[in-house]
Amino acid sequence: MPNISRDEVAHLARLARLAVTEDELDTFAGQLDVILQSVARVGEVAAEDIPPTSHAVPLTNVFREDLVRPGLTQQQALAGAPAAEDGRFRVPRILGEEA
Amino acid sequence: MSDLTRLTAAELADKIQKKDVSAVEVAQAHLDRIAAVDKTVNAFLYVDTERALSAARAVDEDVAAGREPASPLAGVPLALKDVFVMEGAPTTCGSKILEGWSPPYDATVTRKLLEAGVVILGKTNMDEFAMGSSTENSAFGPSRNPWDLDRIPGGSGGGSSASLAAFEAPLAIGTDTGGSIRQPGSVTGTVGVKPTYGGVSRYGLVAFSSSLDQGGPCARTVLDAALLHEVIGGHDPLDSTSIDAPVPPVVAAARDGARGDLSGMRIGIVTEFQGDGYQAGVTAAFVQAVETLKGLGAEVVEVSCPHFDYALPAYYLIAPSEASSNLARFDAMRYGLRTGDDSANSAEQVMALTREAGFGAEVKRRIMIGTYALSSGYYDAYYGQAQKVRTLITQDFEKAFESVDVLISPTTPTTAFRIGERADDPMAMYLADLCTIPANLAGTPAMSVPAGLSDEDGLPVGLQVMAPALAEPRMYKVAAAFEAARDAASGGALIHRVPELEA
Numbered sequence: 001m002p003n004i005s006r007d008e009v010a011h012l013a014r015l016a017r018l019a020v021t022e023d024e025l026d027t028f029a030g031q032l033d034v035i036l037q038s039v040a041r042v043g044e045v046a047a048e049d050i051p052p053t054s055h056a057v058p059l060t061n062v063f064r065e066d067l068v069r070p071g072l073t074q075q076q077a078l079a080g081a082p083a084a085e086d087g088r089f090r091v092p093r094i095l096g097e098e099a
Numbered sequence: 100m101s102d103l104t105r106l107t108a109a110e111l112a113d114k115i116q117k118k119d120v121s122a123v124e125v126a127q128a129h130l131d132r133i134a135a136v137d138k139t140v141n142a143f144l145y146v147d148t149e150r151a152l153s154a155a156r157a158v159d160e161d162v163a164a165g166r167e168p169a170s171p172l173a174g175v176p177l178a179l180k181d182v183f184v185m186e187g188a189p190t191t192c193g194s195k196i197l198e199g200w201s202p203p204y205d206a207t208v209t210r211k212l213l214e215a216g217v218v219i220l221g222k223t224n225m226d227e228f229a230m231g232s233s234t235e236n237s238a239f240g241p242s243r244n245p246w247d248l249d250r251i252p253g254g255s256g257g258g259s260s261a262s263l264a265a266f267e268a269p270l271a272i273g274t275d276t277g278g279s280i281r282q283p284g285s286v287t288g289t290v291g292v293k294p295t296y297g298g299v300s301r302y303g304l305v306a307f308s309s310s311l312d313q314g315g316p317c318a319r320t321v322l323d324a325a326l327l328h329e330v331i332g333g334h335d336p337l338d339s340t341s342i343d344a345p346v347p348p349v350v351a352a353a354r355d356g357a358r359g360d361l362s363g364m365r366i367g368i369v370t371e372f373q374g375d376g377y378q379a380g381v382t383a384a385f386v387q388a389v390e391t392l393k394g395l396g397a398e399v400v401e402v403s404c405p406h407f408d409y410a411l412p413a414y415y416l417i418a419p420s421e422a423s424s425n426l427a428r429f430d431a432m433r434y435g436l437r438t439g440d441d442s443a444n445s446a447e448q449v450m451a452l453t454r455e456a457g458f459g460a461e462v463k464r465r466i467m468i469g470t471y472a473l474s475s476g477y478y479d480a481y482y483g484q485a486q487k488v489r490t491l492i493t494q495d496f497e498k499a500f501e502s503v504d505v506l507i508s509p510t511t512p513t514t515a516f517r518i519g520e521r522a523d524d525p526m527a528m529y530l531a532d533l534c535t536i537p538a539n540l541a542g543t544p545a546m547s548v549p550a551g552l553s554d555e556d557g558l559p560v561g562l563q564v565m566a567p568a569l570a571e572p573r574m575y576k577v578a579a580a581f582e583a584a585r586d587a588a589s590g591g592a593l594i595h596r597v598p599e600l601e602a
Contacts, residue, residue, distance in 0.1 A: 004471075012467040015474075016423060017430075019451040020463065028464060031525055035468060038526055039412040042484045045491065052486030053493060055310050055340070056296040056542020057568070062339050076203040082437030091432050092446040 004033045103128040104266040105595070108175045108323040111269060115174040118162060122155035122174030126218050129176045133220065133267045136600045141242045142252075142262035144181050145189050146221035151176065154218045161216070171326050171350075173216030178268040180259050181222035182229055183314065184303045185209045192305050193227040193237035193255075196429050196436045196457030206303020207335045208272060208314055215330045220268055223258030227459045228426065229279055229307045231255050232531035235522050236461045243518070244287060245597050246558055250515040253283025253531075259317050260287040264597055270327050271317040276308050277414050278511070278535025280315050281547040285510035285561025288549045288593045290324045290578070291317045293535075295568045296542030297342035299328075300335035308421040309340075311414075311539045319594050321548060321579040325353040328571070344569065352572035356579030362396030364577065367503035370403040372534045378513045380553025384560035385509045388550040391584050392507075392577070402503055404495035409488045410536040415529060416472045416485035417540070423469030426462065429454060464525060493541040500567045505574055508534045510547040510561030534563055544571045548578040549593045551585065559593065 006029045013020045013028075020028065074087055083090040103111070103125055114120045130148055137143050158174035161167075168174075184190045184202035186209075191197045205213070212219060226236035234242045234257030244252040245264040252261035259271035260283030273280035275293035284291025292315045299314040306312060316327035332346035368389065373382065393399050431437040431453035432446070439452035458466070472481035499506055511531050521527040538545035543565060550562035562581065566574040586592050 009467065012470050013463075014451075016463075016466045016470045017427075017447070017451045017454050018458070018463055018466065019448075019455040021455075024460075024463075027460075028467065031464060032467060032471070034526055035415065035464070035529075036471065039415045039468075039481070039485075041412045042409055042416065042488050043480060045406065045409055045484070045488055047484065047487035047491060050487040050490050052483060053489040053540075054486060056493070056540070057340065057342065059340065062336075064336065072203055079203060080200050080434035082431060082435070083440065089433055092440050092442070092444055092449045094446045 004029060004036060104132045106269065107320050108172060108269040108318060108326060111175050112172050115158065116162060116168055122158040122218065123152060125174060126151050126155035126176055129220055129268055136265055137267060139243065139248060139600060140245060140261050140265045140267070141240055142178065142223055142258045142265060142267055143221045144191060144224050144239055144258070147188055147219065151218050151220050154213070154216070158216045158218070168216065170215035170217070170330050172270070172330055174218060175270060176218045176220050176268050177212060178221065178223045178259055178262040178271040179209065179219050180256050180272050180274060181225055182274055182305050183208050183272060184305070185219065185222070188222060190222065190305070191239070192229070193225045193239060194457065194459070194462070195238040196453070198238070198436065200434055204303065207300035207337060208331050209303060211331050217270070217330065223256070223262055223271065225258055226255035227462050228305070228422070229255040229274055229276055230422070230461050230465055232278070232282055232528055233518070233521070234258060235518065236459055238459060241518055244515045245600060246287065247515065250517055251286065253286040253515070255279040256283045256317065260284055260289055260291070263287065263289045263317060263319050264594065265600060269319060270323060272314060272331070273317045274304060274312055274314045275539065276311045276418060277539050278532040280317060281535045281545060281561065281563060282511045282531055284317060284547040286515035286559060288559030288597065289317060289319055290321055290546065290548050291315070292324050292328060292546040293538060293544060294328065294332060294571060295342065295544045297340050298346070298544070299331050300338040300341050302335055302337040306425040308418040309425060310421060311418060320592070321575060321582050322350070322353045322357070325349040325575050347569055347571040349571050349575045352575040353579040356576035357583045359580050359583050360396055361392060361577065361580050364397040365503040366392055366397045366399045366577065367402035367499055367506045368399065369407060369506050369508045370401050371405070371407045372508035376512055377509060378553065380555045381509050381513060381560050383554055384551040385562065388562045388581065391581060391588070395580050395584055400503065402499045402506060404499055404537070406488060406491040406495050407537050410492055410540055411529065411533055413485040413488040413492070414532070414536045414540060415468070416481050417489065419465040419469035420472050420482050421469070423466045423473065426466055429457065461525070489540045492537050496537070496541045496543055496567070505577055506565040508563050510534060510563040514553045514556055514558035514560060538565050543568050544574060546574050546578055548582055549585070551593065552596070
């Protein structure tokens with residue numbers, strides 16, 4: 001089925017928040033096409049009435065007592081941050097110029 | 100005393116308890132070995148000399164005071180795959196995006212190891228975020244296979260497997276999402292075990308594909324793997340998918356198997372995992388292994404699992420889909436790399452620039468494939484259909500285990516390939532996981548035990564043994580019996596035929 005275009009790869013990269021280069025677009029377009037053509041083989045299997053499996057073992061929700069327990073301190077939580085200010089994560093502006 | 104590095108974990112633990120040797124001497128011997136050979140092997144990304152020696156001293160104090168050992172592995176050194184967090188030790192997952200990050204907590208596996216008196220030497224190299232079969236996707240250079248330094252030690256856990264085969268550590272921890280414990284075990288002549296999904300806690304394991312990721316033991320002998328399995332296994336309330344049941348008695352099974360009697364055991368060869376595409380020497384070693392198993396009294400038959408042929412494509416849809424979601428956490432805001440934060444760029448631009456700079460090519464490919472497979476319009480044909488194939492693979496296992504106790508196959512179709520050989524061909528690289536993936540999709544346990552050496556290149560071949568969920572004792576018994584017979588037939592353990600590294 002696939003035949004994924006360079007434009008489609010650029011779109012995927014935008015969705016995935018990857019600022020890929022022009023060279024990468026060329027390389028990835030070819031590679032993703034080969035990979036997607038190959039994995040499309042799953043479509044050969046007649047599986048209309050087969051239920052999907054999302055997890056290998058059946059999952060049931062697990063509850064625990066709603067008790068306070070120790071967590072990370074503010075200092076520990078911020079220790080790995082690329083930038084912190086006034087005891088908080090400092091992030092770049094979140095609104096666009098035009099906003 | 101360099102020969103300490105040649106002993107098994109069981110032997111080392113015994114000698115430490117008998118005061119034949121101190122845990123500090125054992126740790127120092129391995130640290131010396133790492134210092135001597137790891138420039139060549141590149142198994143370790145980080146060595147924690149100070150904490151390793153201090154953990155060893157604590158074991159020696161217990162021994163001196165006559166206290167019960169914390170576990171049967173007290174004082175034994177171990178190499179921890181760099182995908183499990185350990186407080187204060189850098190965890191990179193082989194990625195630039197996490198370079199320099201120091202986790203503020205211990206994974207449950209790490210905690211259990213420390214409480215068991217296991218001496219953690221350091222963190223081992225891996226394909227970035229466990230995506231790969233060679234360690235060539237590590238941002239910190241490939242690890243090398245001690246059997247032939249021009250070849251790959253498998254992946255993603257190639258640092259762990261290389262550390263075992265280079266005698267830098269007698270034990271290691273791996274994670275297996277599509278074969279990342281078993282395939283490295285196969286190509287380095289070591290033992291690697293993927294437990295039943297949920298058998299070992301994922302708390303503190305950096306997620307790649309949450310429904311498939313499973314931590315497990317790596318060692319040079321089946322018994323050592325079993326001893327480690329019992330230390331790291333068990334229920335963990337911090338992992339909602341952890342199985343609330345006792346760890347299967349794998350140590351007893353390994354000891355039982357070593358007695359060499361497999362009479363009454365029914366073993367199935369997977370029809371689909373032989374023939375074209377398998378290296379001649381791999382097939383020959385596998386056929387020889389089957390003869391050995393028959394000689395031990397096992398009944399061996401062929402069993403068809405028709406949907407196993409579709410395991411590889413289903414996996415390369417499901418795993419990237421989960422990865423595209425899991426890796427969204429690397430957003431340059433709370434930890435890890437940040438690039439392009441120049442006050443002009445928005446948070447979203449910084450995110451995209453950081454992920455572009457921090458992720459390697461394979462990670463980007465998989466994130467984009469996952470994004471594609473989950474897109475509306477493609478979801479049913481790709482991700483949805485892959486999930487149905489997953490059900491059919493589980494049903495193939497269930498049907499097979501109605502007639503046999505365990506299934507066997509080669510662990511991977513070839514011996515270790517050359518570094519660079521498949522680096523530019525993602526599909527060729529993916530084929531390394533062909534035989535290991537079904538067990539991940541079904542969540543069932545499987546392991547690789549050294550089968551022998553391939554005729555044409557003298558490199559190790561692995562025998563894969565697969566069992567039903569929570570029936571690990573069966574596969575340990577078969578693997579231990581096979582190991583004992585194989586060693587007896589060739590006059591010693593395979594691993595001792597690894598060439599001496601230039602120190």
